[in-house]
Amino acid sequence: MTCRSIGVPLIWGAIFAVTSPGRAEPPLEKYRHLEHPPTFANFNKGWQQRVLAEFEVVNATELTTLRAGLKDQDPFVRSISARALGIRGDKDSADALAELVKGDPEAMVRGRAVESLGLLKMKPDVIDLAKKDHVDAVQWLARMAAGELKSETESRELMQKAYAAGIQPEQLGIAKVGEPAPDFSALTSAGKPFKLSTVLGKKPILLYFAAFDG
Amino acid sequence: MHEQAQLRLKQDEVQKLGADVYVVLAMSLHRTRVFKQENLVLSTFKNPFTEEPSLVFGTALSDPAGCASALYGVSRRCLRAQAWVENDPCWFVIDRKGTLTCAYNPNFSSATFYEKDIDHVLDELRKAAKE
Numbered sequence: 001m002t003c004r005s006i007g008v009p010l011i012w013g014a015i016f017a018v019t020s021p022g023r024a025e026p027p028l029e030k031y032r033h034l035e036h037p038p039t040f041a042n043f044n045k046g047w048q049q050r051v052l053a054e055f056e057v058v059n060a061t062e063l064t065t066l067r068a069g070l071k072d073q074d075p076f077v078r079s080i081s082a083r084a085l086g087i088r089g090d091k092d093s094a095d096a097l098a099e100l101v102k103g104d105p106e107a108m109v110r111g112r113a114v115e116s117l118g119l120l121k122m123k124p125d126v127i128d129l130a131k132k133d134h135v136d137a138v139q140w141l142a143r144m145a146a147g148e149l150k151s152e153t154e155s156r157e158l159m160q161k162a163y164a165a166g167i168q169p170e171q172l173g174i175a176k177v178g179e180p181a182p183d184f185s186a187l188t189s190a191g192k193p194f195k196l197s198t199v200l201g202k203k204p205i206l207l208y209f210a211a212f213d214g
Numbered sequence: 215m216h217e218q219a220q221l222r223l224k225q226d227e228v229q230k231l232g233a234d235v236y237v238v239l240a241m242s243l244h245r246t247r248v249f250k251q252e253n254l255v256l257s258t259f260k261n262p263f264t265e266e267p268s269l270v271f272g273t274a275l276s277d278p279a280g281c282a283s284a285l286y287g288v289s290r291r292c293l294r295a296q297a298w299v300e301n302d303p304c305w306f307v308i309d310r311k312g313t314l315t316c317a318y319n320p321n322f323s324s325a326t327f328y329e330k331d332i333d334h335v336l337d338e339l340r341k342a343a344k345e
Binding site: 200 | 228231232234237240242245246247248273274275277278281283284285286287288289299301303305306307308310311313315316335339343
């Protein structure tokens with residue numbers, strides 16, 4: 001588009017900024033507007049968008065925005081904000097996270113908040129309190145968070161590094177039966193680096209992607 | 215953990231096939247260690263594994279941002295109890311050439327599904343070991 005007067009691009013630019021679907025939406029807003037938020041009904045729908053949006057929130061949202069997100073009306077926004085602040089190591093958010101653990105009506109928010117207190121290694125009294133939450137899943141996360149408090153493992157730093165490495169949209173779900181197994185990197189439970197490609201093509205391999213109790 | 219417990223009962227067979235076992239958790243290194251070293255789930259009620267100190271004989275891998283899980287299409291799909299950071303449990307079998315030969319989701323449909331899951335996965339592993 002060519003504009004011959006200075007006024008036209010200014011006006012056009014203002015309209016474009018408000019209405020263009022291509023305009024970059026801030027990560028937390030993108031997460032808020034997920035077509036398929038993380039609910040059971042969406043089990044098989046939109047997981048790719050959830051993954052990409054989560055990476056953006058964790059890696060690229062201002063801490064002040066994330067802190068404000070802890071008070072958002074939307075429980076999904078509170079939940080992802082709590083997770084991101086823990087991973088980012090924002091100790092200034094510990095009080096607000098503790099308040100969520102003690103009083104948020106949504107279990108997923110309490111769970112993510114107590115998890116983050118564990119990553120921050122803060123508020124052991126609140127983590128202990130969460131072990132008596134009326135929802136089993138929150139109790140479970142509180143037990144894990146209590147373990148993080150005592151652990152010498154730098155879980156938070158490793159987690160932040162893993163998110164910072166990023167993920168490519170075209171890589172999501174590329175594993176296909178009949179094709180070469182996609183390579184990936186991880187850490188063994190002993191803390192040693194692991195790369196699947198170093199063991200591929202030598203032995204048959206059983207690979208299980210587990211939930212914690214699955 | 216149930217799947218790991220059942221697989222451990224077939225550990226000898228897995229070893230005879232010369233296979234390696236890797237278990238990927240989309241969780242922190244600390245929680246991966248707990249998964250590998252402690253029997254937290256099956257020690258809480260009476261079952262054949264109640265007294266066992268550890269149930270995972272494979273190599274447990276921490277994938278804290280869920281990157282590997284996303285490559286394999288199982289990330290952010292375990293939404294029960296709104297535990298949306300966990301993996302959708304899934305077995306993959308890889309043959310000696312490095313080709314994926316099977317992807318299998320446990321179906322969690324009955325009280326005996328764990329045994330059937332492992333039988334199915336071992337059948338697929340036997341095929342992969344012959345490739």
